[in-house]
Amino acid sequence: VFRHVTCLNNMYPRSGVLRFPVAEEQVFWSEPYVEYCPPSYTAPHIGGQVWADAPLPSETFQPKWNHNDGQVNRESFHGAYEIKDGLPRNPIGRTGLSGRGSLGRWGPNHAADPIVTRWKRNSNGEIVDNAATGKNILQMVAIQRSDNRLWAIPGGMVDPGENVSATLKREFTEEALNFTDNANMVEKFFTEGGVHIYSGYVDDFRNTDNAWMETTALNFHDEDGSQVGQLKLVAGDDAANVRWTDVGSSLKLHANHADIVREVAIKRDAHW
Ligand code: RP5
Ligand code: MG
Numbered sequence: 001v002f003r004h005v006t007c008l009n010n011m012y013p014r015s016g017v018l019r020f021p022v023a024e025e026q027v028f029w030s031e032p033y034v035e036y037c038p039p040s041y042t043a044p045h046i047g048g049q050v051w052a053d054a055p056l057p058s059e060t061f062q063p064k065w066n067h068n069d070g071q072v073n074r075e076s077f078h079g080a081y082e083i084k085d086g087l088p089r090n091p092i093g094r095t096g097l098s099g100r101g102s103l104g105r106w107g108p109n110h111a112a113d114p115i116v117t118r119w120k121r122n123s124n125g126e127i128v129d130n131a132a133t134g135k136n137i138l139q140m141v142a143i144q145r146s147d148n149r150l151w152a153i154p155g156g157m158v159d160p161g162e163n164v165s166a167t168l169k170r171e172f173t174e175e176a177l178n179f180t181d182n183a184n185m186v187e188k189f190f191t192e193g194g195v196h197i198y199s200g201y202v203d204d205f206r207n208t209d210n211a212w213m214e215t216t217a218l219n220f221h222d223e224d225g226s227q228v229g230q231l232k233l234v235a236g237d238d239a240a241n242v243r244w245t246d247v248g249s250s251l252k253l254h255a256n257h258a259d260i261v262r263e264v265a266i267k268r269d270a271h272w
């Protein structure tokens with residue numbers, strides 16, 4: 001079973017709101033926790049944003065829970081989520097906070113994460129392996145998030161009505177290339193197809209009892225390093241830094257991104 005940890009027992013980001021204590025054995029909703037009384041918090045800056053839902057309860061805003069309404073996908077990768085007192089309930093369990101926090105959507109907030117990889121090479125262009133495992137070393141494009149300063153996959157939210165495949169390319173272009181002029185090559189690289197790696201919950205620090213992140217992660221691999229592997233990376237949008245990073249078990253990334261990247265290493269029989 002998937003567990004969350006980054007959305008427990010801390011101050012909600014960019015707020016003075018402390019999460020209600022939740023011990024590891026109190027996370028699942030199936031565990032009785034009679035004292036549980038989480039504060040409610042919805043960040044003021046999301047009010048009226050195009051990417052955000054209206055407040056609930058509401059006479060006029062009646063979301064189709066557990067459905068894709070065409071513009072906004074309210075389906076979870078974890079099956080049907082419950083609606084309690086008119087609000088969707090986090091499928092993984094308690095977070096110590098009700099409301100939406102800084103997330104725009106009630107229920108699942110869908111993101112997409114492009115894991116762009118190449119093989120690590122020496123100055124002669126030969127692929128470098130790890131001495132201990134004997135396996136070739138992958139490198140991935142990682143960005144440093146400006147919100148929590150952690151290194152991460154350059155992912156982002158799926159815009160209303162946007163296809164996940166478009167989000168993957170757009171977020172990479174915004175965060176890792178800052179729109180530098182490589183549109184045709186990047187277009188071709190992303191269109192030639194990614195390999196599906198993960199669809200599901202993200203252990204994100206912004207999750208609440210009523211709003212949570214889910215992602216679709218694909219691997220786009222530059223086998224001979226002649227395409228995106230050659231590009232000059234430039235951090236843009238909500239990325240403070242960008243770099244090629246060696247993939248391995250010592251990799252520490254935002255949320256559960258390292259677990260997702262590990263799946264890429266396994267799939268490509270690379271060093272981990
Ligand atoms: C993560 O936040 C997702 O996996 C994705 O990488 C990202 C989307 O949110 P923003 O980068 O737009 O804040 O949890
Ligand atoms: Mg972004």
Ligand code: MG
Binds near residue numbers: 155157175
């Ligand atoms: Mg982002």
